[in-house]
Amino acid sequence: MDIQRELKQPARWKKLSYVLPVVVLALGYYAVQRFTGDASYFVDRETVVTAKVEQGDFQVNVRATGVLKPAEIRWVAAQVSGRVEQVLVKAGAEVTVGQLLLKLSNPQLQRELEQARWELEAARAENNATIVALESQLVELDNQVVSAELGHQAEKLKLDAETLLIEQGNATVSQLDYQKSQLAVKREQQRWQAARQKALKMRAEIAATKAAQTARSGLLENNLRRMQEQVDALQVRADKAGVVQQISLELGEQVSLGGSIALLASQQNLYAELQVPEVRVQDIQIGQSVTLDTRNNEITGTVARIDPAVENGMVLVDVALPASLPADARPELTVDAQIQVSHLSNTLYVRRPTYAPKSTQIQLYKLDEAGRFAHKTAVALGQVSVNRVQIVSGLSVGDEVIISDSSDWQDHAEIKLN
Template sequence: MDTPRDPAFLKRRQRRRWIVGLLAGAAIMSMSVVVSRLEPALPGVTESTLWIRTVQRGAFTREVRGTGTLVPEEIRWITATSAGRVERIVLRPGAEVEPGTVILEMSNPDLDQGVRSAERDWQTAVAQLANQKASLASTRFAQRSALVDAESTYQLAVTDLDLNKNLAESGLVAEFTLKQKQALVDQARNRAELARQQLESTIENEALQLAPAEAAVSQRRAEYERMVRQLDDLNVKSTMRGLLQMVSVEVGQQVGAGVNLVRVSDPTRLMAKVRVAETQTRDLASGQSASVNTRNGFVDGRVSRVDPASEGGTVGVDITLDGPLPPGARPDLNVDATIELERLADVLFVESPAAGQENSTISLFKVVAPGQIARTPVRIGRRSVQFVEVVEGLVEGDRVVLSDMSQYDAFDRLRLQ
């Protein structure tokens, strides 16, 4: 038989359950509020993967860097003076050459025939000149003979006149006869004078009469010599002492006049041709000091020329090398060049971050406490190859992260692990 429970006991038990439930709900609500008010945990980043450097103060050298190749200061392309067929390549690139060294041989049958025809034309012109000279000499001799005859006739007429004058004084010759003799003397003198003038004119005009023939001889000879030179140029020769860099034709190839055949350069006189990013060329100028790294050593130089226009985002710069070339330096060798723009004293600077242009404001993470870094706006100024000037936002001794932190753009603070 069940014993009935006391109603007061049941009521007290139910009251305890309500109180416990209310206390449990209040505790849960309190914990929820506390948790909601807690700051989220900072994202972590491994410190060993970051590039952290210290801000410094001191001397600061502005530099820009470019890459390129070594090229000879003196390069000569030897071209074909006439069309021809490549018969033999005597030397290959890398061979040392002297002036007159035969590099390749060509042939041109038409040019051979042309040389023979030009020689015949020259010899024909020489023969015609000689024939004309002989003809003029013959004419001169005939006129000289006529002058001698005229002078002899004049002398005889003078002698005859003198004789008749003596006879006339004795009354043996009439006055009319004496006048006839005088007329003959005058006639003979005029003929002698005319013959002398004709001879002088012939001698003076010989040069004018020979000029066209002599010009023809000179023209034919020049044409012959030109074709002989072209024929000789079929044996392509070096025009300078140096190194054979390139042979741009092959055996059997037909080439036309003016085509580049071989390239010769002086390997002892090299210069660096480098290209610099157009954003870094604002202060580039001729005469600035430079250092060229050939991978086998460094050589000092100076900027000799800056291209006036940009191409492909870069600007060409020529650097004349002042010091001796390192071992292994040769044309077309890849090099790096560092050009010094200016030197500044007492400047706040840090190593160049991964991003940021000159005279701009960037965000860098700065170490603000042990194990924590915070985003800090930093204004940078002039930039160099390795360092950048700090204008404001940092002080000497600050440690900043220079790595690419774009993946943490959503956070202002990070925890170092």
Template sequence: MDIKREKAKKWKNKKSLTAVGAVLLLSLLWILSEPPSAPKASYDELWVGTVSRGDLTSYVEGFGTLESKDQRLLTAEINATIEDILLKPGASVKAGDVILKMVNPDLNQEHKSQQAELKQEQAKLRQIKLNQKREVLSLEAELASLQAQHKMAVLKLQAESKLAEQGIVSQLDAERSKLDKEQLKIRLDIESRRLKQLKLVHIEAIKVHEEFIKQKQGELDSVARRLDNLTVRSAVDGVLQRLPVELGQSVIAGSQLALVGSVDQLNAMINIPQSQVSQVYNKQKARVRIGDQEVIGEVIRVEPEVNDGLVKVEIDLQGELPNTVRPEMNVEATIETGMVKNTAMIERPATAKANSMTEMFVINQDSQMAVKTKVQFGAESGSHIQIISGVEEMDQVILSDTSRWQKKQSIKLIR
């Protein structure tokens, strides 16, 4: 009897263990098969937007600076050293105002040498004129003497001719007087032509030397001009925009020294992201914010180059500019790129991009759940973006950053 009771007890224990194991197995299967609970989020911590319908004006925004239409880049004409800087960037300048001064000892020495050579040649010209005057006076004196001799010969011939007719003077003496008169006449003609030719030679000689002096003067003027250009002056009224040199710096010919821009006519140079610049064309309207004022403008040029993901767009400012404007002043611009009529739109979410598809959490008011939904976006317009598909008008969408729930399909909303 005792043996039988022990076997029965063992059998009951086995049945109990089997039942417990089955219960545990069923519990585990139920836990594994139960979907994970949705994360919870409070309305207060979310940015929620409502889909609306209307006309959407698309535009792109950018930032940049004002640039002068009339800019003058001042460069070094020769190698030099910066001796003095009188004005700094941002200073207002008038045409002729000195911006900086440079020195070049070699040029100073060349200028002194050219001055000395010019004075020497001018002195030579004065000496030439004096020598020519002596030559002319000497020849004129000789010519006067010949004229006097010729007159005496004429008088003598006249007297002897009468006496020869009377037989008082021999015919031979009369013929000799006639020959003397003719020889003096020939000499007088030769010396007269010689004097005339000498004066022409003198005039030509003076012209040649004056041309040489003129050449020397030109060389001196060229050196003087380069020497004067060591003093860098503004060419126009405006603002000193850039001064890329320092005191004591050595510069070579062609180096940039200063950039001066007029303040009378300004354009805005705006940086637009490369991803958006395809929407920008010439003649599009724009609004440029200068300080607390807004000026109307028009796109006149889109640069073909891309720098650091940005493209420069030039806007012609057509409205009245504030009195405080100046070149290099920071500005912001909004360029109108088009209009989509009667379209669904919403405030632009933090992660949304134009013409892209993004997963957004759409709120179901009945269940107080936000379900992940694929939304197709179209054109963007500043703070709003067009919706092509995925949600309907009056739907509410979570616009704040939901990256923390990236792997979740829904969110439980609580108030």
């Protein structure tokens, strides 16, 4: 005989036991979803740099580095050969016109100078003796002229007296004596004229001799002056005021004629030589304003020249500077420069991200309103300045984006900032 069992109904909570895990899983998923969202990458907020999009005037600048260069620079060359005996200045020293830079020694030049001086003195003494001798001869000739003139006058007086007696019919004077007197007058006149010609010739000879002596003395004086200048050139002096950039010689070193001694540069007339990346030089034009930072002062100049050549990815740009410069402006001083390329009015811009080429489209991570998540957003860029970039599209005023390096999570569309 079968015994009928009494069936017991299971408790209600046991019937609903499967619901609890589902609820727990749902709550967990909600909590995880609320915490992580759609983010597939987590980033420490302290490691990122963000910036907000702004709107307003945007100055487009190109940054460059360079040095101040002297517009007037020249080498001081050796006028004579010699050995460096003393160096009186060093590179960086300010010198004035005529200031002694260094001393050279050359004993041969000293000996040649003394010889030239003695040659000039000997020539002067010889010239003086020659002129004295010639003038003595001239005195004798002048005496002969006077004697001949007196003889002529005496014979002329005698002839005149005899002529008068003959005209009076006085027979005391014979015709023969009268003719002899006429001949004597002619003879004395010729002797007087000959003496005068000799005296004139002597004066001409003395004048020619003096001219020749003057020319020879001038030649010797020029030679002495040249030798003196060469000896003086052993004292090398600055021919212009400026700053010594370089001294090419050391103590005891031999320098030949025309050899380089010192490089002098004017400290007042300077220009800036900048190195601009070739990718930015296309924005630069002559006449644009440039601000130079010397670490202590700022100098405003203008672009004066753009080198057509590219070297190591850089282009040289010369900047003209005003005549009045700060006291710390010196040749070879390193400066930072900002070249003002253009000015944009009422445009969107943001601090320049790590990678932001001009006129391109890049991907930036834009933060949500809470600042917990960042979504990858396509952003079109325009003009690029030193530390800001123009936003053409993709962002609005007030949007906050990550501008630091995001290459580690570029494959993720959304990240979470912890």
